[in-house]
Amino acid sequence: MTEPLLPEPSDADLAASRLRLLSTCLRGDAVPEQVGTLLAELHAIVHEELPALYRQGSPADIVDLHGEVVGAIEALRQSCNLPVTGGKWIVGFGGAFSAGKSTLINALLGAPLLPAELDPTTSIATYITHGETDDVLALNVLGQRVRLSDDDLRSISHDELRVHGSEVGHLLRTAVVVRNGFPWHHLALADTPGYSKPEHPDGDPTDADRARDALNAVHSIVWVVSADNGVISDSDLKFLSTLSAAIPKVVAVSRADRKSPEDIKQIVALIRRTLAERNIGVLDVVPVSRRRSAGYPLTPLTDLFDAWSRQRPAPPCPRTVKLALRPYARYIDGELVRAHEHMGATNRALAMLPADDGAIATLEAINAQARADMDRLKAMLTSLAALTRRLFHVLENLGDAMSTPMPEPSELDLLGPKRLALIANLSAIFQRRAAGAGADEADGTTDTAALAAVTADPASGTVVGNNRHAAIWQTLNDLPDVCNAAPLLRRHLSLAWLDSLNHADS
The missing domain is CATH 3.40.50.300 (P-loop containing nucleotide triphosphate hydrolases)
Structure with a gap:
């Protein structure tokens, strides 16, 4: 019986190997102190201060919205610690x-x-x-x-x-x-x-x-x-x-x-x-x-x-965060409008009632609650604005420390990556599909590379026109970026649908 060329490792050798790996995994290089401080401040805003604000009132989908913020911050944290994947x-x-x-x-x-x-x-x-x-x-x-x-x-x-x-x-x-x-x-x-x-x-x-x-x-x-x-x-x-x-x-x-x-x-x-x-x-x-x-x-x-x-993606964190916070601000605005309407309605009712009407006390209580709700909602808007300013200030400083600019995105930036001339790009995709009609056309196969080019870097232009098909146009215009057009495309893979859009714009 021949001996193995190398002896099998002993239990002691295996244990020593795992202890070495354990030591390696626990003794690493920390991020620079400034970066660590900024990340800790971000963590406090996202995991403590924002949830405290949400508890004062929030929409039904706040968990999903906040999850997007948390995911964006965690991805940023990773890129700070492992910059080889940045950009x-x-x-x-x-x-x-x-x-x-x-x-x-x-x-x-x-x-x-x-x-x-x-x-x-x-x-x-x-x-x-x-x-x-x-x-x-x-x-x-x-x-x-x-x-x-x-x-x-x-x-x-x-x-x-x-x-x-x-x-x-x-x-x-x-x-x-x-x-x-x-x-x-x-x-x-x-x-x-x-x-x-x-x-x-x-x-x-x-x-x-x-x-x-x-x-x-x-x-x-x-x-x-x-x-x-x-x-x-x-x-x-x-x-x-x-x-x-x-x-x-x-x-x-x-x-x-x-x-x-x-x-x-x-x-x-x-x-x-x-x-x-x-x-x-x-x-x-x-x-x-x-x-x-x-x-x-x-x-x-x-x-x-x-x-x-071929793309050079901008840091997604600022845009993702702002898009996720914007619906919350709209929710507070909507609640504020409703509270104002309630107070106005009760004021009008009180002015119409005689002084001895028994309903006055009830209406005054409703009016007082509406006024209190308005004060609370105004304070929430003020707090959200302050938290948002702090959050983007920290992100901007973090970007400076990592040599990756991360300014607060403008409303124009939130429209998405060059979402202009969307119909022209969709037309190119469908024309390519029509040119290659056959087995692929029959089973609904799309030109994947062409669609990738649209989602990654569509050409410039503007989605405008006379909207006879207003509902479809509004759906397209409401998309936060071109990538979200994919579900719409999957449901409407037909040249007839595209033709109707083109004619609507003529």
Whole structure:
């Protein structure tokens, strides 16, 4: 019997290795003191002062609105601690447990640039991006940046406790794999945790929260569904409905080579129909396979990445925060108007009643309550304005410290990325579809790269005209940015619809 070339590591060696990794994960580089102070002030405003204001009165959707603010601040915190992803278009890969996200990422890269192909049960959000030198950086729970080896990162998975007897992975929030061979210099891919595990088919709370936070902080999403399942699951649909509708999404049907072409065609059609019925907008549904000979190329996705990589996204935090706070200000304004109307109505009624009428006391009580409500709402508006000024002042100072300008966006900035000439861009998409009519036209396939170009960098112009179709025009004009046109497009994929819009503007 031949001896192994290398001796098996002893239990003592394994324990020493995990202790070393534990020490590494707990002793990192803190952010500069000024940045840390500003981040702490942001945290206090967002997690303490704003919720205290909400408790005085808020609309029904305040939890969702505040969640957008929290997500934007957390994404900013990450970029401050791991600046290698700053200024890059981030594509997040999401999906259920073992959907094939990591495998698909390596296939898209054309080489195993992720260290030894990260386990599909990746327990922390892991980014991969371009850099001059290969490196692995991570952010620990203390907000410190640590440097890991490829072997360290590979060892951190859901099976860490069973394999290594430790749970070091719980000390890390996220990791960034930097590779010189990464093909897109201005783009980063994010491999997020599967939101569910076999023992929790409807979603493990911890993993679901991690995945949701990571995906709501990216610029676009590739949602991976295994062709083995034949459908997009109800738990997938529930999770997708919790993600920001403003983030453009593509559904990738992985492992398409395991099914017949006819089965894949039916699976894609079923997924499209199911998403439309659940009002979940996506740019496209594309079958893919890592086997180049299978007939399911990765070019629909790589074309998207090429288009997105040409963008230089501005820091999304200021715009996201202002868009999320604006409905709250409108809510207070609306309540103030109603309180004023109540007080005016009671004043008129009191003036009309005789002095001895028994209803006077009741009306005076209603009037006093309306006056108190007006005073409270005016104070809320004053507090919200002050908090908003402080918040954007901190963001501007933080931008100066990070050499990334983050001024408060103007109302014009909130209209979205060059949302002008929307109809011209939609027309180009539909004309391209018409020119390529055939099998793709029959099953509703869109020109994904063209749509990506529209959502990322539409041409300039103005949406104006004589609106005979006022309701449709108003829908388009109300969109916060072009990316939100995707659900509308999925429901109205017809040249006739486009023609009616064009004629309405003539």
